[in-house]
Amino acid sequence: MEQSKPLRKPGELGFSLLALLFGALGYYFATSMTSGELSSPSVAPKTASVIIMIMAFASFLKSLRHKAKVEANFSTITKYLFTRDVLVILALLGCYVVALPILHFPIASFLFLIVALVYLQNFKRVPMCAAIALVSVVVLVAIFNYIFKVQLP
């Protein structure tokens, strides 16, 4: 049976180009390291950078051969990568790590958990979410702080 030709995902070419740029920058910065001998500190970084560039270019050409799933533009790429759930949790995660040094672990974690749980439960069962968030934080603090003696953020 003939396989249907794979389609190119939105932003796939851009991702390969970014990898190519990453490899090129890796090589560029490696040129400022001590070079000249076969055991120089720059040998491994340069080799890895060249491999990244070759593979990224090969990946770019491979993707180019495939037909695009949808026209790639800012809107389709962001829609493909960031679903609403992903975007909301990423935003919450950002707020959580910023709040951690200010509110400290128990309060910041409780707030993160309750908001994330309520959101993921479609704003239903709020008391249950609050209970889960509270119990989780209490258990985590008890286990890590008092049993494992691990310092919490």
Place this chain on the structure above:
Amino acid sequence: MEQLAYILLPFKQPEMLLLVILGVFSGLWVGAIPGLSVTMAASLLISFTFSWTLNNAMSLICGVFVGGVYGGAITAILINIPGAPSAIATGFDGYPLAQKGEAGKMIGLVTTVSVFAGLVGVLVLMVAAPVVANFALKFAPRDYFLLALMGLLLIGSIGGGDPIKGVMAGAIGVLLSMVGMDPSTGEMRYTFGNVYLMAGINFITAMIGLFGVSEVLTQLRDMTQKTKKQKLDKIIPDFKTFKKYMPLALRSGLLGVWIGALPGTGGDVAALLAYDQAKRSVKNPSAPFGEGAIEGVVAPESANKGAIGGAFIPMLTLGIPGDAVTAIIIGALFIHGLKPGPMLMIETPHLFWMIVGLLTIGFIALLVIGLSSVRLFSKIIEVPKQIVMPVVVILSIIGTFAIQNSLMDVFWMIGFGVLGYFMRCYGFTTAPMVLGIILGPLLDSNYRRAMQAAGDRLGPFLIDFVVNPLTCFLVLCIVYLLVSQTQWYAKLRGRAPKTFSDDGAEVS
């Protein structure tokens, strides 16, 4: 007879027996949480056991070691987030099996083969420690370089199918592992004057981000997938099943002992190599590798347990740690007034035999604790992911912060998580990148030492690879690994050549 009395000592002392069991139990939970490592647990134990007797302190540490290495597999199978680097390979097939409702059966089998392979490691430690230790000492930098290269060739096995994307991810991992102060010359590489970058990127941070946070984001992308009801009958494998996987467990366990005995390598490298050798050697796996092959779980789990006994070999016979945990145990021995080194076995033979006894108890306790916890573990996977995922995020943050109490590590971890998520969206797998970060320093430092030993000349460097029997053997292994990945070899073995879809999935 005297040696047997030392081995049986922990069996006769209820206090030691209880401490080993307590250690296995707590180690299991520490190991299951990404970021909380056995190394960290062992270091914490030293701080509050230094006033104890040596026997009691060693009992607890050995128990934690055994339980911790086992615990890493639990989260790898249940939620595709390895609790420890040695469980990275376990998730490749363990998680697909859990998605089929086989988590309980798998954890039961993993427990059984783990105990078997662990006891094989203890047996090798008992009967062949001096021989294995002397063999391990014959490894020159060029051999370590080849070993690291061999590890990187595993990308063919774990790269998710598309070799281009696998190699690219592996090379990015190697490049990221170069960040920081060069250990040989003290030169800064890719630090851009930033003090934080001088210490380099911690591979545990990368691992938690690339496996943990990226898994959470990927799961959130598709919330329609329902949690699978787990089958909880037959969680203890029957003898027929055990017998079927015993040869593979034995092979992988012995490979683990050998890798574990090499200073600087440990259960993580052993598990990855064992996974690769299983993929190459098992002719009719229960399912294709990467899609829920039982052999793909048995091999790495046997190897990382075998590596426990292996890691003790150079430590007890030569005073050289086989891995990070045995390095901490050496510290504990110093605290208790002993001098680890080649004379340790001559001056304090009871210690060697007592550790053999402690590890044996540890593995027996693991069998009981592991099998009795299977039902509880399996229930975790049935909790709706809307509840599990936010908790996993918090655990990832605690684990990352605990490495060196740094919020900067947490930012890195989230960065790696987002990168891993993007990679998954475009058909990459994250395992090759973690492999690159782990093996990069081993590859770089040993290549340079080998090159310096050859006078910085390519000719003598290459000649070294041919004239030394051990090196020559490793070169042949690498050639075999390379050839066995070609379509020509597949045709020769009568196997259909592999083709790959756009997502990197294997298409027959």
